[in-house]
Amino acid sequence: MHMADALVSPVVGGTMWAVSAGALAYSSRKLSSTSTSGNAIPLMGVLGAFVFAAQMINFTIPGTGSSGHIGGGLLLSILLGPHAAMITMTSVLSIQALFFADGGLLALGANIFNLGFVPAFLAYPLVYRPLAGTTRNRPRLVAASITAAVLSLEFGAFLVALQTFFSGVTALPLPGFLLLMLPIHLGIGLVEGAVTAGLLLFVASSRPELLNSQVTPHMRKRGLVASVLIATVLVAGAISMMASSHPDGLEWSIEKLTGTTEIAGQESAAHRSLSKTQEKTSVLPDYGFRFHSAHTLVQKLQTPVAGLMGSAAVLLAGFGAGMLFRRKDRRAGQGGSH
Amino acid sequence: MSHHLLQATELGYTYPDGPTALSGISFRITHGESVAIVGSNGAGKSTLLQHLNGCLVPQKGTLRVGDVIVAESTLQTVRRTVGMVFQDPDDQLFMPNVYEDVAFGPANLGLPAEDIELRVMQALETTGVAHLRTRAPYHLSGGEKRAVAIATVLAVWPDILVLDEPSSALDPRARRRLLELLKTFDHTKVVATHDLDFALELCERTIILSRGNVHADGPTKELLAHSEILRAAELEPPVSAQGCPMCGWRKSND
Amino acid sequence: MSKAESFLLSLAHTNRLSSVHTGLHAIDPRAKVIATLAGILTIVSHDRYTLIGLLPYASYPLFLALWGQVPAGYVFSRLLVVSPFAVFVGIFNPLIDRTPLVQVYSITISAGWVSFLSLLLRFVLTVSAALVMVAVTGFREVCMALGRMHVPRAIVVQLLFLHRYISLIASEAARMIRAYRLRSFGSSGLSLKGYARLTGTLLLRSYDRAQRIYSAMLCRGFDGTIRVRNQLHFRSADTLFLAGWIAFFIMVRLVKPGEALTHF
Numbered sequence: 010m011h012m013a014d015a016l017v018s019p020v021v022g023g024t025m026w027a028v029s030a031g032a033l034a035y036s037s038r039k040l041s042s043t044s045t046s047g048n049a050i051p052l053m054g055v056l057g058a059f060v061f062a063a064q065m066i067n068f069t070i071p072g073t074g075s076s077g078h079i080g081g082g083l084l085l086s087i088l089l090g091p092h093a094a095m096i097t098m099t100s101v102l103s104i105q106a107l108f109f110a111d112g113g114l115l116a117l118g119a120n121i122f123n124l125g126f127v128p129a130f131l132a133y134p135l136v137y138r139p140l141a142g143t144t145r146n147r148p149r150l151v152a153a154s155i156t157a158a159v160l161s162l163e164f165g166a167f168l169v170a171l172q173t174f175f176s177g178v179t180a181l182p183l184p185g186f187l188l189l190m191l192p193i194h195l196g197i198g199l200v201e202g203a204v205t206a207g208l209l210l211f212v213a214s215s216r217p218e219l220l221n222s223q224v225t226p227h228m229r230k231r232g233l234v235a236s237v238l239i240a241t242v243l244v245a246g247a248i249s250m251m252a253s254s255h256p257d258g259l260e261w262s263i264e265k266l267t268g269t270t271e272i273a274g275q276e277s278a279a280h281r282s283l284s285k286t287q288e289k290t291s292v293l294p295d296y297g298f299r300f301h302s303a304h305t306l307v308q309k310l311q312t313p314v315a316g317l318m319g320s321a322a323v324l325l326a327g328f329g330a331g332m333l334f335r336r337k338d339r340r341a342g343q344g345g346s347h
Numbered sequence: 348m349s350h351h352l353l354q355a356t357e358l359g360y361t362y363p364d365g366p367t368a369l370s371g372i373s374f375r376i377t378h379g380e381s382v383a384i385v386g387s388n389g390a391g392k393s394t395l396l397q398h399l400n401g402c403l404v405p406q407k408g409t410l411r412v413g414d415v416i417v418a419e420s421t422l423q424t425v426r427r428t429v430g431m432v433f434q435d436p437d438d439q440l441f442m443p444n445v446y447e448d449v450a451f452g453p454a455n456l457g458l459p460a461e462d463i464e465l466r467v468m469q470a471l472e473t474t475g476v477a478h479l480r481t482r483a484p485y486h487l488s489g490g491e492k493r494a495v496a497i498a499t500v501l502a503v504w505p506d507i508l509v510l511d512e513p514s515s516a517l518d519p520r521a522r523r524r525l526l527e528l529l530k531t532f533d534h535t536k537v538v539a540t541h542d543l544d545f546a547l548e549l550c551e552r553t554i555i556l557s558r559g560n561v562h563a564d565g566p567t568k569e570l571l572a573h574s575e576i577l578r579a580a581e582l583e584p585p586v587s588a589q590g591c592p593m594c595g596w597r598k599s600n601d
Numbered sequence: 602m603s604k605a606e607s608f609l610l611s612l613a614h615t616n617r618l619s620s621v622h623t624g625l626h627a628i629d630p631r632a633k634v635i636a637t638l639a640g641i642l643t644i645v646s647h648d649r650y651t652l653i654g655l656l657p658y659a660s661y662p663l664f665l666a667l668w669g670q671v672p673a674g675y676v677f678s679r680l681l682v683v684s685p686f687a688v689f690v691g692i693f694n695p696l697i698d699r700t701p702l703v704q705v706y707s708i709t710i711s712a713g714w715v716s717f718l719s720l721l722l723r724f725v726l727t728v729s730a731a732l733v734m735v736a737v738t739g740f741r742e743v744c745m746a747l748g749r750m751h752v753p754r755a756i757v758v759q760l761l762f763l764h765r766y767i768s769l770i771a772s773e774a775a776r777m778i779r780a781y782r783l784r785s786f787g788s789s790g791l792s793l794k795g796y797a798r799l800t801g802t803l804l805l806r807s808y809d810r811a812q813r814i815y816s817a818m819l820c821r822g823f824d825g826t827i828r829v830r831n832q833l834h835f836r837s838a839d840t841l842f843l844a845g846w847i848a849f850f851i852m853v854r855l856v857k858p859g860e861a862l863t864h865f
Contacts, residue, residue, distance in 0.1 A: 013687045014731075015724035019646050037753035047825060048815035051441065054762025055811040059804055061767050062774035065605040066803075068796035076790065079800075096756055100763045107735045107743070108615050110683045110728045115641050178649055178720055179690050180698040180713055204800075207793055211801030219808060402816050426820050437769055438813040443741040443761050447830060455822030483616070483741070485768050503821060 010162075010169055010194070011105065011120050014113025018176035025172065026118030028239060032126050033099060036092035039225055049093060049224040056085060057097045061104070070200060077200035082128030083158050084205045087137065090223035091129040098125035119172050123165040130236040132161035134228050150209055155202030162198035164240075166190040171247045351378035351506050351535045352413060353399070359407030360394055368394035370559045371408070376552075381536040383546035383567060386556035387581035392511075392539045395556070399509050399537065401425040413506060427456075430505030430534075434512045436492035440484035445476065445495050448484065452503035470498040474528060490521025494528070508534040514542045543585030547571055555580050603782075605775035611679075612768055618671055619739035625668040629839040630738050630746035636661075636846040637734040641727045643850040649716040650702070655726060657853045661846065662729035669737030676729050684724065691720040740764050745831055758827045766810075774803055 014022075040049065060081035067076035081101065085094035099121050105111040112120045140153035170186045173179055179186070212219055228236075353376040360369040369391045376382050386392050397403040398410055401422040413428040415421040433439045442448040449470050453463040471477040474494040479487065487495065493513065500508065513529070514522045522545070529536065529549055540546050546553060546567060553570045555563040557580040563570055570576060572588045590597040619626070640661050647654060666676070698713030735743065741761065748757045777799055781791070791799065815823075 011683075011686070013683070013724055014641050014645055014727035015687055015720050016690060017645060019642055022642075022645070033756060034753060037755040040755050047819075047823070048811060050758060050762060050827065051814040051818065052808070052811040053759055054441075055766050055770065055807045055814070056804075057759065057763040058766040058770040059807040061608075061763075062605060062771045062803065063800050065603070065608055065771065065774060066778060066791070066796065066800055067604070068791035068793055071793070096759050097763075099756065100759045103760060104763060104767070107731065107740070108612060110679045110732050113641070113727055114638060114731050115645060115727075173690060178716070178723075180694045180716065181690070182697075185693075203793060204796065207797030208801050208804060211797045212804065215801075216805060216808070219805075400820050402820070423822070426822060431820050433813065433817055435813070438810065439817040441762065441765060441814050441818065443744075443765065443829075450830070451818075451823075451828075452821035454828045455824060484765065486616070486620075499821065 010123065010165060010197075011102070011112030012116040012123075012169060012172065013110075014115045016173050016176060016178055017113070017116045017119060018178070019115070021172050021176045022115040022118060024243075025122050026115075028243065029099075029118040029121040029126065032095060032130065032239075033121070036095040036225075039092040040096065043226055052224065053089065053093055053097045053100075056088065057100050060085065060097070060101050068204075077197075077204065079204045079208075080124065080162075080197075080201050082124055083132060083137065083154070083161060083201065084208060086129045086133035087205070087209065088219070088223070090225035091133055091228055092225035093223070094129040094133070095125050098129065119168075123168050123172075126236070127165050127168070127240075128157075128161045130228070130232070131164065131240060132157045134233055135237070136160050138227070147210060147213075150213075151203075151206040154206035154209065155199060158202030158205060159195060159198035162194045162201060163191060166194035168244075171244065175247050352376070352411065353507060353535065353537070354411040355398075355408065356410075357408035358395075358398065358405050358410055360398070360403060360405060362394075368559055369398075372556075372559070372561055373408075374554055374561060374564060376535060376537065379533060379535055380552060381550045382538070383550035383553040384537060384539040384556060385541070385543060385546060385553060385580075385582060386562070389558075390556040390580070391559045392556055396431070396509055396511050396537075396539050399507075400429045400431040427503060428505060429507045429509055430500035430503055432493075432496050432500055432508070432510040432513060434515065436489075436496040437484070439496045439499060440487075440492060443483060444480070445471070445482050445484065445487075445498075446480040448495065449480075449498045449502050452499060456503065466502045466504070470502040473501060474498040475524070488521075489516050490518065490524065493517060493521070493525060497528070506534060507537065508532060509537045509539075511539050512541065513538060514540065514545045543571055543582070544587050547585050547587055555582070557581070603775060603778045605771050605778060609768055609771050609775065612771075614675065615736055616740075618669075618675065618736040619742075621670055623669055623737070624838075625665065625737050626739070628842050629833055629835050630742035631749060631833065631835070632839040632843040633665075633734050633738050634743060634746050634750075636843050637730050639847050640730050640850050643854050644723055644726050644730075646854065647719075647723075649719055650712060652715060652719050652722065654853070655719065655722050658726050658850070659729075660849075662726070662733045665730075665733040665737055669733065671733050671736045675736065676732050679732055680725060680728055683728065687720065687724045691717045694720070745829070745833055748829065748831060749833055754827075757829070761829070770803070770807060770810075773806065777803060 017025075060079070063079050063081065065078070067078050069075075070077050082094065082098050085097050088094075089097060102112060102117065102120050102124060106114060106117050106120070137153050137157035140156060141150055142153075167187065167190070170183060170190050174181070174183045174186060181189075209220070353374075355372050355374050358369055358372040359367075361367045372391070372395065384392055384395065394403065398405060398417065399412065401412075401417060404417060404419060404422075410417040412425045415424050415428075417425055440448050442451055446467060449467045450463050453466045458466070467480075468477065471480055474497050476491060476494045476498060479491060479495065484492065484495070497510075510529075513525060517525060522542075526545065526548055529538075536550070538546065538550055550567050553563075553565065553567040554561060555570065555576065562580045563576050571585055574584050577583055588597075640658060644655065644658050662676070665671070666673070694717040695711060695713035698711060698716065700712045701709045702712040702715050703710040738746075741764075744757050744760050744764075747760070748754065781795075781799060
């Protein structure tokens with residue numbers, strides 16, 4: 010899943026670097042200001058080396074005869090906390106790139122995001138922690154591990170497909186690429202989850218206190234919202250830029266079948282008034298600005314801006330609904346943290 | 348001079364997960380003495396050593412290092428007075444190259460760059476590894492690592508040197524070099540070791556630990572020839588104190 | 602030989618190559634890092650059908666390898682190992698993109714083949730440049746360069762510590778694997794449970810080692826900040842190196858004849 014430089018364009022590489030650099034700057038500041046135990050420095054260094062070594066150890070996947078090994082992002086997030094894990098995973102990926110050409114230098118920003126940011130700031134706080142609860146419960150820990158790992162790797166694979174496609178080096182259409190990447194990484198995700206769970210259970214049975222000795226603290230709500238926002242913006246921005254040149258999948262199928270992009274249905278009075286309302290109220294008709302500008306840059310920006318606004322609206326709606334339900338809970342006497 | 352003093356009074360320590368490692372250890376080591384701490388595994392050697400450089404704080408009794416009593420508030424001073432050479436030099440050599448490892452201590456003392464340079468070169472010359480100063484630690488042999496580890500400690504100008512199993516994993520030549528080197532040091536030396544021949548050559552005094560207590564404390568030559576005392580502490584006499592393997596002839600008396 | 606053992610050899614090889622003393626090794630690491638990044642950026646900025654226009658870039662890794670005494674095998678063995686993914690992505694180009702682009706005598710070459718070859722060429726060039734750069738620079742120097750280029754200290758320190766302990770932990774792993782293999786008499790390999798135990802033990806040992814290292818740091822007065830000596834000075838040779846190569850990359854990128862050649 011490591012991307013090579015030959016697969017990225019300067020724009021894609023640069024953008025991913027900018028995002029990763031921002032996340033790293035934030036993580037470094039968090040590390041310097043909040044790490045309570047002074048042993049953060051040697052611990053992160055040694056655990057990074059551990060991840061490297063652990064990747065050399067293969068085990069046989071039952072039933073397939075092939076071998077698997079750990080990636081490490083999720084495990085590091087659980088053991089060290091998200092910010093320290095981000096930095097540690099970055100160092101592992103950097104050495105892989107520099108010494109073994111496993112991943113390029115321009116593409117390193119993308120790899121850091123796909124394999125560091127995604128497990129540390131998305132999969133771990135949004136999937137693993139809510140699901141895992143207290144570590145006493147083994148089945149829950151295993152389920153949380155596997156779910157978080159699968160989602161982490163699937164999203165990472167999705168990002169790789171986007172980044173490669175958007176770099177313009179491959180003739181593969183995106184759906185085809187995804188069809189190749191997603192099933193494979195489902196399997197890899199299952200392996201990663203199982204292996205992470207296995208290691209966590211081992212540590213829990215011999216030295217459980219290590220599972221409570223994270224170097225950096227859990228993320229607060231603000232941080233979670235920020236990381237989800239970043240991921241959404243990236244994906245929405247990329248997808249909508251693509252959508253500008255390819256008609257919508259649905260419209261495309263319709264076109265193939267009927268020869269037009271709109272279906273001439275039976276127009277009832279309700280239909281007519283509804284479509285009139287839609288025309289009047291839609292802020293971004295057909296993913297474009299309402300005004301028409303001769304400026305090419307503005308024209309080019311139409312679709313991505315539309316995509317972003319759309320995603321932001323969905324996010325806000327989701328956030329609003331979440332807050333609403335939380336208030337409801339509180340009033341009903343339930344509700345605790347987060 | 349009191350800053351070379353090491354005095355333990357009824358020192359006691361129990362680990363959180365059970366065993367009492369030290370119960371009532373008392374001794375007094377003065378300026379320039381060279382003392383070997385011997386005992387079987389589990390006798391309390393490492394626990395005692397960890398008290399000497401402030402890694403552990405006594406739970407019972409007191410430990411006086413130089414001018415201060417070992418307590419949370421005096422740990423920094425203790426660490427500057429006592430230089431500890433760890434059993435595994437890989438734990439002590441964590442910087443990118445030898446020079447930076449030896450400079451680590453002086454840099455943390457806040458010394459200016461020229462003083463750091465002076466101390467580093469001096470420490471490297473003393474241990475005979477100045478030619479290795481730009482090498483990375485993983486490029487060193489066992490003996491070289493040990494010498495560099497000692498240099499990292501010397502650069503802080505400690506009054507007391509504590510060494511944990513210094514001759515372990517050294518080939519005979521490296522071991523000999525180490526012995527000769529340590530003999531040239533004026534510091535007070537405390538050497539925890541299984542290598543009783545090493546102790547015999549380097550230390551004029553030996554403290555034998557057994558099950559967390561001081562089993563015996565006296566001149567090395569006498570103690571290490573006393574097979575009864577040694578056997579009671581689950582040890583046996585060093586090779587140089589045993590009889591000739593052929594005819595059994597022995598130089599000293601029992 | 603287990604994966605861990607070949608990993609250790611590979612790492613040692615790179616470290617050996619970077620400890621050689623040549624004029625190139627003495628060039629400021631910042632110049633080498635920036636020049637390499639500039640080269641990579643320029644190479645991937647070409648459109649997907651550029652082929653011959655990419656060839657001049659090969660002079661950069663060649664120059665470095667020759668002056669820095671890096672053997673060809675070093676680059677090629679690593680290239681081979683990491684090529685599968687790039688080949689896998691690129692191989693679809695000839696299959697999907699069949700529009701004819703070029704006519705050579707009676708053979709029509711499709712655009713897909715050209716873009717595939719271009720991708721491969723890009724891959725070889727960018728990977729060689731990065732590998733040789735690291736081989737002639739030394740990891741500590743790369744980290745010093747990063748530190749001077751305002752990479753956060755926490756990251757630079759982490760890179761140095763990771764690099765310092767990677768071979769140690771990997772050798773521990775190699776020993777554990779060897780011990781396991783000697784006991785398993787050729788049977789199927791580690792089960793998940795066995796893996797958890799072996800790797801779990803390695804993890805716990807790593808924690809213990811980190812604690813001992815921390816003790817050692819405290820004993821020498823560690824106060825939370827690692828002070829790394831940073832005496833990099835840019836000299837005229839370094840400026841010449843950097844400016845010269847950047848000018849070369851710009852020239853290759855912009856010169857029309859090169860581009861015209863690619864489209865025959």
